[in-house]
Amino acid sequence: MFQIILKARGDKRALVEMMLKMIGEGMKNRKIFFLSHSTEDRETVEKIASLLGKERCWIYEWEVKPGESIFQFDRGIADSRIFALFWSKNAASSQWVEEETSQARIRLSRDKGFRLVVVKLDETPLPDSLGYRSYIDGKKGVSFIVEKLQLVEKDLTPEEVFVGKSVLKDSFQNRAFQLDKLERFALLDVYSGIIILGPDGIGKTAFAKKGIATLFSYLTPIWVDLKITSTPVRLLAAIAKPLSIAIDPEYVATEPLKMWRDKLLPEIAQSEKMFIVFDNMETENADYILEQSMASLISTICRDIAGLHKPDNPNLIILSWMLPDFDQTTIAKFGRIELGTLDDKFMIRALRFQLGHAKSLDYNSKMLNILAKQLKGYPLAVNLAAMRVAERGIDAVINDLSGLRKILFELAKELLSRLSITEEEKNPLILLATSEYP
Numbered sequence: 204m205f206q207i208i209l210k211a212r213g214d215k216r217a218l219v220e221m222m223l224k225m226i227g228e229g230m231k232n233r234k235i236f237f238l239s240h241s242t243e244d245r246e247t248v249e250k251i252a253s254l255l256g257k258e259r260c261w262i263y264e265w266e267v268k269p270g271e272s273i274f275q276f277d278r279g280i281a282d283s284r285i286f287a288l289f290w291s292k293n294a295a296s297s298q299w300v301e302e303e304t305s306q307a308r309i310r311l312s313r314d315k316g317f318r319l320v321v322v323k324l325d326e327t328p329l330p331d332s333l334g335y336r337s338y339i340d341g342k343k344g345v346s347f348i349v350e351k352l353q354l355v356e357k358d359l360t361p362e363e364v365f366v367g368k369s370v371l372k373d374s375f376q377n378r379a380f381q382l383d384k385l386e387r388f389a390l391l392d393v394y395s396g397i398i399i400l401g402p403d404g405i406g407k408t409a410f411a412k413k414g415i416a417t418l419f420s421y422l423t424p425i426w427v428d429l430k431i432t433s434t435p436v437r438l439l440a441a442i443a444k445p446l447s448i449a450i451d452p453e454y455v456a457t458e459p460l461k462m463w464r465d466k467l468l469p470e471i472a473q474s475e476k477m478f479i480v481f482d483n484m485e486t487e488n489a490d491y492i493l494e495q496s497m498a499s500l501i502s503t504i505c506r507d508i509a510g511l512h513k514p515d516n517p518n519l520i521i522l523s524w525m526l527p528d529f530d531q532t533t534i535a536k537f538g539r540i541e542l543g544t545l546d547d548k549f550m551i552r553a554l555r556f557q558l559g560h561a562k563s564l565d566y567n568s569k570m571l572n573i574l575a576k577q578l579k580g581y582p583l584a585v586n587l588a589a590m591r592v593a594e595r596g597i598d599a600v601i602n603d604l605s606g607l608r609k610i611l612f613e614l615a616k617e618l619l620s621r622l623s624i625t626e627e628e629k630n631p632l633i634l635l636a637t638s639e640y641p
Contacts, residue, residue, distance in 0.1 A: 235356055237261045237276075237283035239303040241293035244324060247345065248289055254349045263299075280306050284317065285355055288333070289341070291324040298568050302555065305548070308332065309379065320355055322348055378410055381540050385414045388538030389517040395509040396519035400526065401542035404583040407522040408482055410542060415480075415520075422516060423477045430483040435459035435500050439467065442479065442504075446470045459500050464507070472511050479508060484523040502529060509536040544580025551575045553582060557589035558597075570597050 238260055240248040245264060252260040261279040276299075280286060286307040294300045311319050321329065321338040329338070339351045388397045399407050415424055425445045432438040436455045439462055443450045448466055455462045471477060481501070505527065508519040519537075521527060526534070545553065551571045574597065578584040592600050 234261050234279070234282050235259045235284050236352065237279050237286045237303075237307075238289065239286060239294075239300055239307070240289040241291060241297040241300055243293035244289055244291055247324065247341075250345050251348055251352070254345065255352060276303050277306060280310060284359055285352070286311075286317070286319045287322055287352060288319065289322045289324055290327060290329060290333075290338070292327045294324075295327050295330075298555070301568065302552070304333075305552070316359070318355055318359070320352065322352075378406075378413070378542070381410065381542065382414055382417065384538075384540050385517075386418045388540070389418065390515060391538070392512075392514075394536060394538040395511060396505070396521065396537045397517050397540065398521045398523060398526065398537045399540050399542065400523055402524055404581045405542050405544065406582040407542055409582070411480060411482070411520055411522055419478075419517065421476070423474075424480050424520075425477060426480045426482065428482045429501070433497070435497055438497070438500065438504075439463060442467050442471075445477070459496065460503060463500070463504060468507055471508065475513055475516065478513075478516055478518050478520070479504075480520045480522070481505070482522045484521045484527055498528075502527075502533075505529060506533045509533055545582060546580065547572060547575045550578055550580060550585065553585045554589060557585055558592060570601050573601055 236252070236255055236259060238248050238252055240262075242264075248262065249264075252262055252265075257265070261283055263276060266279060267275050280303065286303075288294070288300070288304055288307070307317075307319050310317050319336070321333055321336055322341045323329070323338045324341040328334070329336070339348055341348055385397060385399075388394050399411055401407050415422075423445070425442055427438065427441045429438070432441045436450075436452050436459075439455050439459060440450055440452075443466070446467065448470065450462065450466075471479070484501070505519060505521070506529070511518055521537070526539075529537075551568070554571050554575060574588060574592070578588055588600070
């Protein structure tokens with residue numbers, strides 16, 4: 204409600220100041236500070252938090268209860284306004300301080316209303332990524348630190364304190380920029396659809412599902428996997444089922460375009476809440492598109508949906524390795540998002556997340572860095588490597604780097620043996636899973 208009022212009025216600052224005055228003491232309960240620290244420095248940090256106001260500070264030991272996810276700090280960073288890094292010899296060797304700082308720096312690059320403040324508790328040099336920043340001299344005592352942090356808080360504008368900005372939607376492996384792009388494309392009138400491009404194993408499906416859940420939770424996707432729905436009958440049946448429309452297979456087989464345009468397209472066009480996702484889209488020469496009629500049907504469906512105008516609706520999302528063979532008029536109606544491999548930093552993050560869930564904690568950043576490099580940036584390989592590490596321990600895996608690909612190869616075969624796929628389909632998946640592609 205407040206954001207709507209802000210948009211409706213020109214003088215935002217005056218309006219927010221008025222609201223803050225009305226709310227008064229209630230604003231003091233807002234989480235302003237995220238206090239990142241090593242466990243060994245906990246006593247000092249808790250004293251500072253008590254003076255700042257416990258209810259206004261996010262501290263790991265206070266917020267995360269036994270049995271809860273250790274990655275709740277993502278949400279804490281997203282909801283706070285000031286990230287205070289308590290730097291020391293202990294913090295320099297803490298993988299969790301490194302993780303929290305990494306998330307804070309990502310947010311800092313995207314949110315001008317966010318602050319990152321360093322408090323040096325000893326003479327330990329700052330990392331290069333933070334070496335250019337001025338810092339609070341923590342050796343001057345707790346009261347001095349509190350005073351300086353309060354000055355940083357006073358520097359926040361009323362709008363920054365009150366409204367804040369939703370920046371870290373989650374910890375989704377370095378795809379935040381692409382998520383923002385997905386949202387912009389969906390809301391632009393110039394685009395009626397979105398194409399997500401990237402080779403197999405790069406995370407297109409996971410990215411699309413995360414984007415839909417995060418940005419379009421109020422809409423209903425009709426998800427169609429074109430590797431499964433490889434005939435006109437199966438394709439149209441997959442679209443018809445969520446629409447509660449019965450189809451006659453014999454009629455569809457002889458008149459697929461008529462069935463689409465007479466029965467299904469009108470329902471899609473009239474619904475403001477529905478859109479279609481075509482997963483595993485390829486060119487008409489793809490092995491699983493056996494007939495020209497199938498390729499023609501897919502092109503027609505994409506062209507027709509791209510011609511619809513439904514505000515705040517992506518209409519059609521296509522996941523493909525290559526750009527589809529559409530005419531130039533149709534292709535111009537689609538915004539493009541290209542997903543690449545992840546760099547080592549975010550492969551380490553993904554490994555840490557997977558191993559955290561696997562309850563295998565016998566690792567350090569150096570080990571994760573070695574393992575990440577072997578996975579060549581492919582998210583699919585992270586899950587397989589994490590499972591093997593959970594089984595054997597990271598030392599065993601790291602000490603056998605020459606056999607790492609073999610280990611992943613065997614694990615991929617074991618996992619894929621449970622799937623109902625042909626031998627021809629299995630081999631490429633094994634190659635992708637072991638990061639040997641391309």
